[in-house]
Amino acid sequence: MVLKVFFPSCCSSAESGILIGRWISEQNSAVILAVVHFPFIPVQVKQYLSEVQRLTKVSVSVLGSWSNSKQEKEKSLSEFLEDLGTIFSHEPWIQISREGNSKFWSCSTLQKHSDNHKEEEIILVYYDQRKVMLSHLHPPLATDPKADDASKLSAIFDTVAKSKILFMTDRYDDGPIKLTHWQSDGVEASIIVELMKQASVPACLLLTFLLSLISGICRSRVLKFWPLSFLWSKLSICEQLGHRLQHLQVISSNKKAQNQTQLMRKANIFVSLLIDVALGILLMSWLYRKNRIGHLADTLIPVADHVAEELQDLLQWLMGAPAGLKMNRALDQVLGRFFLYHIHLWISYIHLMSPFIEMILWYVGLSACLGLTVALCILSDIIALLTFHIYCFYVYGARLYCLKIYGLSSLWRLFRGKKWNVLRQRVDSCSYDLDQLFIGTLLFTILLFLLPTTALYYLVFTLLRLLVVIVQGLIHLLVDLIDSLPLYSIILRLCRSYRLAAGVKFRVLEQQDGKPLRLLMQINPLSYGSVVQTYRLPTYSCYPRDSWTSLCKKLFLGELIYPWKHKGEKQD
Numbered sequence: 130m131v132l133k134v135f136f137p138s139c140c141s142s143a144e145s146g147i148l149i150g151r152w153i154s155e156q157n158s159a160v161i162l163a164v165v166h167f168p169f170i171p172v173q174v175k176q177y178l179s180e181v182q183r184l185t186k187v188s189v190s191v192l193g194s195w196s197n198s199k200q201e202k203e204k205s206l207s208e209f210l211e212d213l214g215t216i217f218s219h220e221p222w223i224q225i226s227r228e229g230n231s232k233f234w235s236c237s238t239l240q241k242h243s244d245n246h247k248e249e250e251i252i253l254v255y256y257d258q259r260k261v262m263l264s265h266l267h268p269p270l271a272t273d274p275k276a277d278d279a280s281k282l283s284a285i286f287d288t289v290a291k292s293k294i295l296f297m298t299d300r301y302d303d304g305p306i307k308l309t310h311w312q313s314d315g316v317e318a319s320i321i322v323e324l325m326k327q328a329s330v331p332a333c334l335l336l337t338f339l340l341s342l343i344s345g346i347c348r349s350r351v352l353k354f355w356p357l358s359f360l361w362s363k364l365s366i367c368e369q370l371g372h373r374l375q376h377l378q379v380i381s382s383n384k385k386a387q388n389q390t391q392l393m394r395k396a397n398i399f400v401s402l403l404i405d406v407a408l409g410i411l412l413m414s415w416l417y418r419k420n421r422i423g424h425l426a427d428t429l430i431p432v433a434d435h436v437a438e439e440l441q442d443l444l445q446w447l448m449g450a451p452a453g454l455k456m457n458r459a460l461d462q463v464l465g466r467f468f469l470y471h472i473h474l475w476i477s478y479i480h481l482m483s484p485f486i487e488m489i490l491w492y493v494g495l496s497a498c499l500g501l502t503v504a505l506c507i508l509s510d511i512i513a514l515l516t517f518h519i520y521c522f523y524v525y526g527a528r529l530y531c532l533k534i535y536g537l538s539s540l541w542r543l544f545r546g547k548k549w550n551v552l553r554q555r556v557d558s559c560s561y562d563l564d565q566l567f568i569g570t571l572l573f574t575i576l577l578f579l580l581p582t583t584a585l586y587y588l589v590f591t592l593l594r595l596l597v598v599i600v601q602g603l604i605h606l607l608v609d610l611i612d613s614l615p616l617y618s619i620i621l622r623l624c625r626s627y628r629l630a631a632g633v634k635f636r637v638l639e640q641q642d643g644k645p646l647r648l649l650m651q652i653n654p655l656s657y658g659s660v661v662q663t664y665r666l667p668t669y670s671c672y673p674r675d676s677w678t679s680l681c682k683k684l685f686l687g688e689l690i691y692p693w694k695h696k697g698e699k700q701d
Contacts, residue, residue: 132238132251133158134223135285135650137258140164140195141227143309147213148193148223149178149295151288156281159192159223160288162258162295163310171216173305185291193223193238225253236645251645254635258311260627260652261289262296265389267631267655267663282633336381365506366496369608372668373500376402393618393664400617401666405500408611412504413497422494426487433479433515437472440519444468447586456582464586468522475518502608509604516597523594524689530587531687533576540573587687598690615664619657626654 135158143164150161165174174191181189194213221238228235236251266286296312298304362368376398386392416422448465450456493511497504513520542548543566548559561569621628630652638647655663683690 130157130249132221132249133254134225134236134251134645135160135254135256136225137161137163137311138255138649139258139311139313140309141255143195143197145196146194146309147174147191147217148195148225149174149189150192151187151189151292152192152219153284153288156284158285160285161192162189162289162292163308164195165191166307166309169306171213175217177306181292181295184294187288187291189292189295190219191217192219193221193225196224196226221249234645234647252648253645254648254650255638256285256650257627257652258289261286262293262311263625264627264630264652267629267659286630336377337383365509365605365608366503369502369506370499372612373402373503390664393615394666396617397615397664397666400620401611401614402500404616405502405611406498408501409497409499409504412501413494416494416497422490423487426490429486429490430479430483434476437476437479440472441469443589444472447589451585454581454585456585457579460579460582464582467525468586471518471521502611505604505608509601512597512601512604519590519593519597522590526583526587526590527687527689530583533580533583534687536576537573537580540569540576543569544573591684609668613666613668615661615666618660618664622654622657622660627652629655629660631655631659 133156140161140163144166146164146166146169148161149163149165150159152159178189178191181187191213223236223238225234225236234253236253238249238251264286266283268280268283295308296310297316298306298308299315300307300309300313301315380395380399380402386395416425444465447456448461493507494504496507539549542556543561546558546560547556549555550557618629632653634651634653635648636651638649640646680690
């Protein structure tokens with residue numbers, strides 16, 4: 130069986146000593162973690178390793194000896210290093226030596242119970258200890274044929290990651306044990322990070338208090354009464370504020386992340402909030418510069434008047450002979466005048482609000498400091514309010530068209546001697562008398578000849594409504610993109626790709642007869658698509674719940690399509 134020795138590349142120039150690490154018997158592999166230098170006392174080494182095992186829950190032990198014979202005085206240590214196998218009870222005893230400046234190393238194993246060297250094929254694998262410790266190996270899917278190899282690699286990654294306490298001792302410590310590992314020249318630290326950690330404690334306490342106060346107000350009974358409850362569930366801004374409030378509660382929580390996934394989720398939420406607020410402040414600074422709010426308010430009224438005039442022209446066209454179609458004149462005039470009256474009411478309402486529009490927009494612009502997504506949700510709600518008359522036209526036309534469609538389908542079953550059984554939810558046979566057939570024929574004829582006029586109005590206003598829904602949908606898609614995109618993970622993949630590992634690859638360094646095969650283990654980073662799929666944040670989406678087939682069926686039957694968000698429907 131092939132023996133695989135994973136050796137940290139940072140220990141290649143270490144002084145002679147003993148190798149400490151973990152033996153994985155299932156894989157016949159040894160993971161070297163550090164080199165202990167002379168002089169040392171074996172009892173102190175055993176005590177130190179038992180303390181490391183207690184803290185890390187990793188079975189760290191002395192695996193063998195390391196000899197670096199660059200200097201002549203160190204050549205005499207080879208026999209002494211071999212005799213150390215009798216003090217530290219581990220089998221097999223691994224002996225690795227580097228001869229001068231040679232690029233080939235010698236590696237052998239000693240079976241102490243048989244008192245001889247056993248010729249065994251050995252593969253020496255170099256790995257970057259810092260990258261392996263900081264990286265997170267993402268397991269593949271269960272159906273992936275490489276799943277078994279990934280489980281073997283995870284044991285190596287976990288061994289290095291859990292041995293973090295071992296790397297806290299450097300060569301400058303005054304302790305009795307001197308180690309060589311990736312932090313031998315000094316423990317890696319950052320003053321800025323430590324100051325941020327100290328400052329984050331009171332900031333989190335203050336933020337937690339404010340969030341608990343806001344959450345208490347949101348859970349109060351005042352918001353559960355109508356119409357506040359209706360507005361809270363239908364307005365996009367309310368949904369987005371509630372969503373961001375949950376994000377702030379996750380960030381300010383003093384509960385420590387249990388695993389890498391929870392830690393990455395917190396980091397992604399924090400970066401998403403930070404970028405969202407930064408973009409919102411940029412938008413706010415742009416709006417309040419050069420009196421753009423005033424120009425926007427002055428433009429809004431003429432645009433609303435222009436839209437109303439276009440609708441009036443459209444209704445006048447429908448009340449005539451649209452596209453040469455001959456409509457029912459009486460019904461056409463009734464519907465046209467009904468909708469024209471609604472447009473007149475809408476224009477009067479807009480002009481009544483015109484003195485306050487600039488002030489409303491000025492205060493709405495301040496909400497951009499809460500984030501770009503909040504400003505976009507307010508824009509979506511403003512569009513919904515400004516096009517409320519189009520929504521009313523759509524509802525009136527859809528209800529009237531739906532009534533005629535269901536009436537015609539019911540009367541058509543009457544001609545065939547059928548009826549709809551409400552209890553059994555099926556069509557059953559039924560016998561009708563002559564009076565019922567006569568009245569049914571009369572109603573069917575009336576509805577059939579009135580259907581083209583109603584269908585034309587329904588078609589026009591449905592197209593207008595779909596145009597508004599598409600604009601709102603694009604806005605909500607942008608909001609969902611900002612809310613759900615794992616920006617921290619993407620930045621980490623771009624700048625520190627080894628932190629998100631999908632696997633490893635091996636590159637052959639040297640190969641010679643009689644010498645162990647030397648390989649270099651390199652980390653394969655996770656692809657950008659997998660990063661987004663793995664760490665994508667959950668969001669409250671406005672996507673329709675129906676399929677395209679169901680959507681077309683609803684449009685054909687005249688059933689109402691509600692594009693707004695449904696509270697509590699969380700999309701992953």
